[in-house]
Amino acid sequence: MPVVRIFSKVAKQALLSTPGCGCQPLTVAVRNISFSPRQVTSDASFHSVSFSETDHPKVLITGGLGQLGVGLAKLLRKRYGKNNVILSDIRKPQNSIFHSGPFIYSDILDYKNLREIVVNNRITWLVHYSALLSAVGEANVALARSVNITGLHNILDIAAEHGLRLFVPSTIGAFGPTSPRNPTPDLCVQRPRTIYGVSKVHAELMGEYYHHRYGLDFRCLRYPGIISADSMPGGGTTDYAVQIFHDAIKTGKFECNLRPDTRLPMMYIDDCLRATLEVMEAPAETLSMRTYNINAMSFTPEELAQELQKQMPELEVTYEVDPVRQAIGKQGFDFLKEKLLINL
Numbered sequence: 001m002p003v004v005r006i007f008s009k010v011a012k013q014a015l016l017s018t019p020g021c022g023c024q025p026l027t028v029a030v031r032n033i034s035f036s037p038r039q040v041t042s043d044a045s046f047h048s049v050s051f052s053e054t055d056h057p058k059v060l061i062t063g064g065l066g067q068l069g070v071g072l073a074k075l076l077r078k079r080y081g082k083n084n085v086i087l088s089d090i091r092k093p094q095n096s097i098f099h100s101g102p103f104i105y106s107d108i109l110d111y112k113n114l115r116e117i118v119v120n121n122r123i124t125w126l127v128h129y130s131a132l133l134s135a136v137g138e139a140n141v142a143l144a145r146s147v148n149i150t151g152l153h154n155i156l157d158i159a160a161e162h163g164l165r166l167f168v169p170s171t172i173g174a175f176g177p178t179s180p181r182n183p184t185p186d187l188c189v190q191r192p193r194t195i196y197g198v199s200k201v202h203a204e205l206m207g208e209y210y211h212h213r214y215g216l217d218f219r220c221l222r223y224p225g226i227i228s229a230d231s232m233p234g235g236g237t238t239d240y241a242v243q244i245f246h247d248a249i250k251t252g253k254f255e256c257n258l259r260p261d262t263r264l265p266m267m268y269i270d271d272c273l274r275a276t277l278e279v280m281e282a283p284a285e286t287l288s289m290r291t292y293n294i295n296a297m298s299f300t301p302e303e304l305a306q307e308l309q310k311q312m313p314e315l316e317v318t319y320e321v322d323p324v325r326q327a328i329g330k331q332g333f334d335f336l337k338e339k340l341l342i343n344l
Contacts, residue, residue: 056080057165060123062108062155063130065089067228067242068169068272070097072127075273077101086121089130108151115158125280128155128168133236134196135325141195148199156206160216167280170204170222170291172265173197173237186293193327204291211290219279220291224265226272237325238264240301248308248315257322260302267296 059076061069064087076085077100087097088106097103106117108130117123130151137144152168159166175184176191190201200222207218225238229245240256247254275294279287305317 056084057125058121058123059085059125059127060106060117060121061085061087061127061129062106063089063128064103065091065093065097066129067226068269068276069127069129071228071230071269072129072273072276073101075277079277086117086123088117108154109146111154111158114154115161118158118162118164123162123164125165126155126159126167127276127280128152128166131199132196134171134173134194135237135239135322137196137199138194138324144195144199148196149202152199152203152206156210156216159218160210160214163217165217165219165280166207167219167221167276168203168207169276170200170220171197172222172224174200174204174222183295184293186289186291208290217284218290219282219287221275221279222291222293223272224267224295226269227266228269230269238266241266241304244301244304244308244317248312252312252314253316253318254305255318255320256301256305257320257325258301259321259326260305260319261300262326263298263300265295265298267294271296 057080059080061073063069064073066089069087069089073085073087082101086102086104087093088104090105090107093103104117104121107113108128118126131148132140132144137148155166155168158164173194174190174192174197175188176193176197178191179188190197192198192201204220207216207220210216211218225236225241227241229242237258240258244254244256272294279292301317301319305315309315309317
């Protein structure tokens with residue numbers, strides 16, 4: 001039975017990040033388990049930027065205070081230098097994040113502000129993490145449409161105008177009930193039924209269009225659910241796989257909003273960030289496509305709970321199914337192959 005191969009690491013991180021907790025780290029037995037306000041002229045010509053080994057990219061990360069931004073910034077700063085990676089968001093960062101490297105206020109719906117940041121900081125790579133996730137998006141479709149689609153248009157126009165290398169993550173939510181499974185290929189019918197999924201298909205197609213039309217160096221990976229301990233869940237359907245660790249340590253109880261047999265693809269955050277770095281550093285000529293699936297493992301809430309209960313027998317898990325999240329979860333796809341794969 002497939003289970004998460006890095007439970008112990010996530011649990012330990014979650015435990016250590018919990019103030020006042022006297023618990024000991026878990027040792028878990030693991031088995032393999034809109035409209036854009038600008039127009040790009042028809043005769044425009046844009047070219048992606050190439051880098052030598054001594055010329056590090058200058059990176060801007062939008063939505064940087066979400067689940068992935070801080071971790072990616074840490075990884076990139078270690079590789080390219082602290083001052084070459086700028087985190088941005090519309091929220092106030094914690095002191096530790098603010099003092100760890102450059103941070104700037106950036107609203108992706110403010111085209112002028114975003115353009116000034118790119119120009120003033122000589123940005124060459126842009127990682128666009130700003131988005132409303134699946135469950136949150138369904139609760140506020142108008143806002144999701146504005147952030148996920150109009151905001152994307154601003155990003156695309158600025159990236160094309162300034163010759164940036166642009167990474168925009170997509171999601172397994174970009175697939176729909178008619179998509180093929182086991183495994184789902186990179187190119188297939190998608191037809192999602194959530195505003196989040198629809199906006200991500202839009203992002204994939206617009207990015208590829210800008211690549212073919214204007215030469216924009218657009219790169220995209222379809223993320224599965226991401227498991228981490230450093231950040232709290234951000235409104236995605238797979239967030240239960242993060243929340244359960246926090247609740248297990250803080251209260252010893254967890255209420256899951258999906259059915260116990262809902263199988264969804266997952267990936268540990270370190271693998272996700274490594275995949276993102278690899279696809280960003282890949283020479284453009286080695287990319288046969290602009291959007292790829294990545295995969296690691298699949299499991300159900302019940303399987304995850306059973307593994308945790310082996311180490312924390314007192315953990316109480318109940319199920320109160322949220323119809324909206326469950327409907328989204330039904331569209332999840334089991335990629336089956338238990339390895340990280342990027343088909344370059």
